[in-house]
Amino acid sequence: MEHLFETDIPVVSLFKKKAGKGEQHFIACSIPDENGEVDHYFAVFVGRKHLIRYFSEQCDLRYLFAFASGRKYYEAKTIKPDAKGKVVLTEFLQAPSESQLPDSRFFASFHTSEYGFEAGMEGEQRLLIDGNWNMQDFGAFYQKFSDIYSYEQAIEYLDDGGSSRAQRVEKAFLSKPFKGGSSYMGFFNDLFDVIPHRERPSLEGIEYHSPGYVDLSGRDQILNSVERNIKLFLKNDESIQVAHDNLRGFMSKSKLLRITGRSPDISPKVAEELTELSDVLYDLLPVGGKDKVALIIGKKPIVKAKIALALFRRLKYTALFFAQGRLTYAESMESSPN
Incomplete structure (x- = not known):
């Protein structure tokens, strides 16, 4: 798990799961309650090509949640690992509401973490x-x-x-x-x-x-x-x-x-x-x-x-x-x- 954007709490995080010889990737965003505290996390499964596009700033975060092909949604009560060191994701089968989608024009350059960035061209x-x-x-x-x-x-x-x-x-x-x-x-x-x-x-x-x-x-x-x-x-x-x-x-x-x-x-x-x-x-x-x-x-x-x-x-x-x-x-x- 990597926290891509943090303030006092992890706001945008990346989870990885082994799948055959490769990995699956899930990006989760914090969803606030009425008091502005974290209620739960809303996550999307994205294919590797979309993740590469996101880290290359060829799309924003909202694109992954709203438009990326093959996307699937999940919810997590917390992103803290359980006793087995895992984050529990529950599949979300409904269409997401506007309140669950991240704002437009949030790009990878806004991250507080350097994860996913490769050395630039010389x-x-x-x-x-x-x-x-x-x-x-x-x-x-x-x-x-x-x-x-x-x-x-x-x-x-x-x-x-x-x-x-x-x-x-x-x-x-x-x-x-x-x-x-x-x-x-x-x-x-x-x-x-x-x-x-x-x-x-x-x-x-x-x-x-x-x-x-x-x-x-x-x-x-x-x-x-x-x-x-x-x-x-x-x-x-x-x-x-x-x-x-x-x-x-x-x-x-x-x-x-x-x-x-x-x-x-x-x-x-x-x-x-x-x-x-x-x-x-x-x-x-x-x-x-x-x-x-x-x-x-x-x-x-x-x-x-x-x-x-x-x-x-x-x-x-x-x-x-x-x-x-x-x-x-x-x-x-x-x-x-x-």
């Missing part, structure tokens, strides 16, 4: 904003930036050959059909999901003026890799664009854009030219781990070509904000965009 970057922006621009930029970050971070996990993370990264490369937009979103989402919450990129703050800034946090090494990728893309954008156009043009003419990455039925001649064109683009793209990816993909030219096109689109879109002068790194960023 890396921070500030991007300077200028020109005209809208909310869609911010959302699209951050999504593409996160995809590039996730790719670079996931590639590092392949060094831990045989680990569960490395296996999940390999599965992401080999399990998607790469036929339409949802496949690519699923691919990058799978890479993002491999990353522990404390290592994921996040938006720490936005000050939108002209000029303004965006503060990003993440692993310092990966943030620097993404910065380098963007700079190199801008420096070599003409040759990268030509390689992209040649590959995509050939795939369009050969009707390869709509077939899945698992399709084996292409002629040796088409496969040979596809491999040559995708190799040219992939070699020019400023991303890491190319040898590692080649080992995973093996003789799957369609998969390699489609991943190369997907990386190109994300690098192109992200770099465009810098080429337009709407974004720049806080330290001067030299480039020669078209």
Whole structure:
């Protein structure tokens, strides 16, 4: 049991119960009587993913009680352990009343305990904003930036050959059909999901003026890799664009854009030219781990070509904000965009 928020009494507490090889988690809030004294505690069972979201401040406490999927309610007369060292919870089968739910906007940062907080990321970057922006621009930029970050971070996990993370990264490369937009979103989402919450990129703050800034946090090494990728893309954008156009043009003419990455039925001649064109683009793209990816993909030219096109689109879109002068790194960023 952990007391997450205390005043004179425990107000918000966390209980853990062994369940198979894992644990179940219950968060309990004190419920006052008419005199303001503790009458009992009202608790909710939450799955691990919701608990992680709560401690990551991606939801407030009320969300766990009112909206989290799979939630179940319990009551406890006291949260003091009994003679066996256990807290007795009785299942509450009715819909909770408003008086039993915590207030909105109570986040984990209000806790008086450090329990559940992982060490923050050591890396921070500030991007300077200028020109005209809208909310869609911010959302699209951050999504593409996160995809590039996730790719670079996931590639590092392949060094831990045989680990569960490395296996999940390999599965992401080999399990998607790469036929339409949802496949690519699923691919990058799978890479993002491999990353522990404390290592994921996040938006720490936005000050939108002209000029303004965006503060990003993440692993310092990966943030620097993404910065380098963007700079190199801008420096070599003409040759990268030509390689992209040649590959995509050939795939369009050969009707390869709509077939899945698992399709084996292409002629040796088409496969040979596809491999040559995708190799040219992939070699020019400023991303890491190319040898590692080649080992995973093996003789799957369609998969390699489609991943190369997907990386190109994300690098192109992200770099465009810098080429337009709407974004720049806080330290001067030299480039020669078209």
